[in-house]
Amino acid sequence: MASGTALIYDDEMTSHRLLWEDPICDIEIPERLSSCYKNLKCYNLVERCLSVPVREGTEDEITLVHSLDYLEVVKNTQKMSEEELRKASANYDAVFFHPTTYRCAKLAVGATLQLVDAVMSGTTRNGMALVRPPGHHSQRDAANGFCVFNNVAIAAKYTQRKYDVQRVLIVDWDVHHGQGIQYIFEEDPSVLYFSWHRFEHQRYWPSLRESNYDVVGRGKGEGFNMNVPWNKIGMKNSDYLAVFLHVLLPVAFEFDPELVLVSAGYDSGIGDPEGQMSATPECFAHLTHFLMHLAKGKLCVVLEGGYHLRSLSESVCMTIKTLLGDPLPALSGEMKPCLSALESMHDVRAAHKPYWKCFSYEDLTPLKDLSTKSCQLEEGEPVQTGIPLVNQQEAAKTNSDEATKTDKFLELHMKEILSLEPAVRTVVAVAEGNADLLPSFVQMEMNGDSEELKAIVRAFAAEFVNVEKVLNVLGNMLAVLEKIVKKKVTSGLVVSPEASLSSALALKHCRNLRLQKVLCIFVGDMDMNIDLDDGKAFLINICGKQSEQANTKYSISLNWKEDAEGSTFSSMLFGVILPVAYSYQPDLVMIVVGSNQILGTNGISLLISLLQGLAQSRILALIQDTEVQLLEDIAKPLTGDITPCFGTCTPALQENIHMVKELRKELQQEWKMLQCSGK
Ligand code: X5A
Ligand code: ZN
Known part of the structure; x- marks a missing residue:
């Protein structure tokens, strides 16, 4: 059985950057990548991972998903002047090109494929690729939403070809809908695509009708596309957890994938100016932990969005700690999903009831008819972005105040949750009589003859004290329990x-x-x-x-x-x-x-x-x-x-x-x- 966690990162992917002013694109900065890596070093996580080098994705790999024409378009941006780059960028929604964009986008594809190879070949159990530009919005013929090549979609196709894999699960926890991935696999039952996304009844970018819960895939792919729209901002840990427990996980276990890919955007985390959600970093540890139970642990996490540097980098660290098998911090916050989340969950469960056994026994009231105009945009109604367009200066100021507040919150919060962690992940065991019954990887407890603990046992079960063996086992058990409670060991x-x-x-x-x-x-x-x-x-x-x-x-x-x-x-x-x-x-x-x-x-x-x-x-x-x-x-x-x-x-x-x-x-x-x- 494979073990270990791969980490794929290369500084070179920080060279792609915005050269002109553009309030929509200016959040996708090189520091997104470097601050994650810096924080990983700070937590001593880099040396615990297997560092895998990046490579360029080849043209054959890129064209598993994209058209040759589009590949040529991106290739041609290499030698453009700033003016030409601007023009080329303006052909797409929320995209910027830089002379190094083509190179970086190829590295982002290659990094993702290196990760998949490490995991599929059994070199490591799981891993994460820190890449820029991100991928999930990009489409066969188009860049979109900061994305150039669809890293995760290419990885899914590549794995299916190279390793003869039948079923791939893609979990997109980025706060935006990865419509690019949806389009690519819409009719494909071998790739199950799950995405939750800020939607606000289609008022939030990219404001697509096809991001709603009733869009479930087409043809043979019917039932293999799951959209969970968030119709309110401020979704919390409990909302994310509830959707995992009641929507994604039952279906994912029934689907039984051979590989899990995560489009891991952290703009769904607290403090993010785009997402405006409230999930704290340890929430991503829990999401990761759940997914580690599928596909025999074959889990590849690939960075997408995430624009609050502190929130992003702490969440990335929590993800990698979990991949490494560290104990999980408790999930904070009130454990109660909000009404809007409950409505979304109901709707997506009802929409998928025909396709999945896990929902087939549920009493799910029929869906509202979405062909009515109820949730669609009015003609000419402006599409909302993360930052309201009214009074930009005021908004920018409030946003930066908010960001600093979140910085302070996160500093304290991370200290708090990580101080609770046991020093090492150790299991201590006690066996009555012969210890060789126990697997070799657990440490034995021998402190059972502590008089203090024996006294507790005697007081508790007087009728057993004459049985020396029982007395010892119980004394040892109390010693183990104390070690757990005093955080000397985990379990x-x-x-x-x-x-x-x-x-x-x-x-x-x-x-x-x-x-x-x-x-x-x-x-x-x-x-x-x-x-x-x-x-x-x-x-x-x-x-x-x-x-x-x-x-x-x-x-x-x-x-x-x-x-x-x-x-x-x-x-x-x-x-x-x-x-x-x-x-x-x-x-x-x-x-x-x-x-x-x-x-x-x-x-x-x-x-x-x-x-x-x-x-x-x-x-x-x-x-x-x-x-x-x-x-x-x-x-x-x-x-x-x-x-x-x-x-x-x-x-x-x-x-x-x-x-x-x-x-x-x-x-x-x-x-x-x-x-x-x-x-
Ligand atoms: C990868 C990602 C977001 C684009 C937002 C444009 N893209 N308003 O998070
Ligand atoms: Zn995003």
């Missing part, structure tokens, strides 16, 4: 024949350690004697047996029928467990795995791996079984090694579907991240 794994007893003791000790919120997840049928009354823990019980207990304020039960690795497992994961977990915002996740394996090993490792988005990746796993395979499947994701192999094609089980539906209905008021409709 821990404890094999205990008494998982139920261990979990009760662990939870009690969490209270001693003053943890406010512990998310407990029990998998398998086992006795639970944990005490939930003080509200400092929340229990999700995944069990095969029908439990008599009703759901309460502090616990829910998921009665799961038979093996759940198939399509319904994803509805439980993205439809219930993760929304509840993210809404709860725990300080620690404790997962207890009983011997009755109802999820299967793949299901367990996927669950554990995804839960690392919570509680700064602090997870204590308690395992009753000593089956070596299970231990590995649990230990591996805890080390940041994501290798889930996820079956998708099992038929949905009606009982499970029904259970998930009822549960969602029942819990939506309390757990807002479950919501995915404005109705």
